[in-house]
Amino acid sequence: MDGIIVKEIKKSFNKATILKNIDLQIKPGKIYGLLGRNGAGKSTLLSIITNRIFSDEGTVMLDGNTVFENDEALGQLYLMSERNLYSNSSKLRQLFNTTELLYGNFDYNYAQKLANMFELDLNQKFGKLSTGYRTIFKLIVSLCVPAKYVFLDEPVLGLDANHRELFYRELVDNYVKTGKTFVISTHLIEEVANSLEHVFVIRDGQIIVDGDVDDVLEKAYLIAGPVKEVEQYTAGLNVIGQETLGNIQGSYVFGELDSERILPDTVTVEKMDLQKLFINLTNARGEKK
Amino acid sequence: MTVKEKNVVFFLSKRVFRQLLYVLMWLLLGGIVFPMVLSFITGTNYNLVEAIRNITLGPMLYIIIGCLALLSYSDFKILIQNGISRRTYWKAKVIAFLGISGLSQVIGILYVFLIRQTLSGTGWEKYSLFMQIYGGFFKNTTVAYLMSFLFAILSSFVFSLFCILIGSIFSLFTKKQRRLIFLALITLFVVGIMTTADGYNRYGFTVSSKVINVLNFLAGYDKSTAGKGLNPTMPFIDLIIFGIFSGICSLKVMKHFKIRNE
Incomplete structure (x- = not known):
């Protein structure tokens, strides 16, 4: 079938x-x-x-x-x-x-x-x-x-x-x-x-x-922390969206993270839900700033 | 025929019967009941027998069924919602309308004979256009009658097929476009008639002999049998060819049906 x-x-x-x-x-x-x-x-x-x-x-x-x-x-x-x-x-x-x-x-x-x-x-x-x-x-x-x-x-x-x-x-x-x-x-x-x-x-x-859905969400992350560290950590990754509040930035990444890359103490990695992933995927990049 | 096709034929036939009964009910109310009530109120004389005798049931059903065959989009919508292909819709619609128009003509013929027997109505010879034009060709009255019955049924088939074609063409357009086309056609018709009449008055043009010959051929006019009535074979052939043409064209048109934003 x-x-x-x-x-x-x-x-x-x-x-x-x-x-x-x-x-x-x-x-x-x-x-x-x-x-x-x-x-x-x-x-x-x-x-x-x-x-x-x-x-x-x-x-x-x-x-x-x-x-x-x-x-x-x-x-x-x-x-x-x-x-x-x-x-x-x-x-x-x-x-x-x-x-x-x-x-x-x-x-x-x-x-x-x-x-x-x-x-x-x-x-x-x-x-x-x-x-x-x-x-x-x-x-x-x-x-x-x-x-x-x-x-x-x-x-x-x-x-x-x-x-x-x-x-x-x-x-x-x-x-x-x-x-x-x-x-x-x-x-x-x-x-x-x-x-x-x-x-x-x-x-x-x-x-x-x-x-x-599980496989897709497995590759969807929210990387949050100070702007500079987040940008360093997400450099070269598939960043599909960003949110900034003062000096804090949240970057939405869709794809594999680089396991070799060291995660700074000030930066957190969270899973994204389907709605957030959808919003970021279907928004023009940077629209949510 | 598959079970699905049979079900679609049943579905469409039921819908057409319901619509037909609805229209007939209104005609009965408007044509018989309303004048009767009016005569009671005004005190004028109303002859119910005369009214029944004057009903030309066959041609009336012929026209009503043709008009119902024009309606395509509403049936298409519900059928496509229920997983029916356009081809099956066309096939079922053709079968349903052939069945209903054939049956209506049989009823129309029986009605003429019944009214003649019971209320001294018009005879079939005067009632049937075919008998008036082609009746003289036949030496045997029974054969003439049978042929005229066949012609009535066949012509109702072809008229329904033609109406299905016209209805399906109109169904390709939105309501707004249909209204505009309708207005354009009426304008074209009026202007066309006026222009033709004006041209005729000014130049007194005559129809080309070639056109007359073609029309004579289509009508079954033969110089050798002139005065004995026209040859009835040709109108049968004309109808069959026109019916096949209408059927094929309506299938081609219906294959382009799609759901519109309305």
Whole structure:
């Protein structure tokens, strides 16, 4: 099982290049994070993977078969996006029935249970829902649909803190029970960081980080101390960001440290969390001074 | 047909039936119930039998189903959300509309005969355009009737296919662009008619004999059989070719469908 292999995807809108040579692999049974700032190309990439829009170049394969106009492959993918593709005049129960008809094996019981948990009345029409409840409805579908690969594009848009927490809990629970693959595209990293196993960071249409979260964070450091000592210690290392307060400087380093280098007593080395790493990787260098 | 394709056909057929019933209900309200209520209120005479007799069900369904075939983007949106490819959508839409338009014409034909039997409505000969134009070609009335039924069904198929093509072309554009194109087409049509009429008044131009010959050929006009009615084979061939052309073109157009920011 190769999973999804995205190869050399390029996409431009008018004269703006959105994706430049994207290569990545999504293996079955993992929770992936697709992280990037607004306009980085996350939604475009997910739309291409799920055949909603076309790439200018490149291929998307699922277990060796192209996804392009392939019903069998598309039936294994589900994209929950902020765009509302459901009919406004349809009742939520009818939309569940449509999902069952076209995907098969929709988990009605679980959907009802989730609707109760989120206090969503399934007899309402989709068009009458608020932004938050539209998101909730789409999240319920994405958790109950039998697709092996579920793509969640900004899944907590418009949700309050309680609903967000409830969703993350259900996501992990669903993942453990079904073994589905989830790809979560978001810029709210702090909340989702604990759930992710693998991360793609996209910047200016290119994947700049592709690795398991533990491996990635293993190479992410915050070197703090007096400006002069920190600069000496980090010289030649991959410094992705800096923060300065008076004579104290914090340098964010992504990559291996030089084990030969002696750490001054006044300088400390700490691990970076995913959010800090993301912010520094996707900021232009020095922007945070 | 795969299970998925069958499910999409079922899904689309159900949606079209629902829309069709909705439109018919309004037509019934506007065409029969409303005038009836109005006549009660104003005290004027209202003839329900006459109203039922005057319903041209076949052509009415023909037009309504054609209009419903124009709507593409809303179905596409929900199907792409549910993992359906564009090709499957096209295939299912064509099958659904061929089935519904064929069925509607059968109902239309039966309605004409039923009304004729029960309410002394118009006979099929006057009702069917095909019978009026090509009926004289046939010596056997039964064959003429059968051919006209076939023509009615085939023409409804082709009209639906053509409407699917037009609807799919419009679906490539945003709402705003569609409105502008619609306005541009109306303007073009009005200006075109005025220019043609003006040109005709000024220069009195005549249509080229080549164009007339082509039109005669397409209509099945044959000098040797002149006066006996036109040859009915040609309109069948025309329809089949036009239907295939519309079907292929709509597939090509639908393959370019994509989700828009609207």
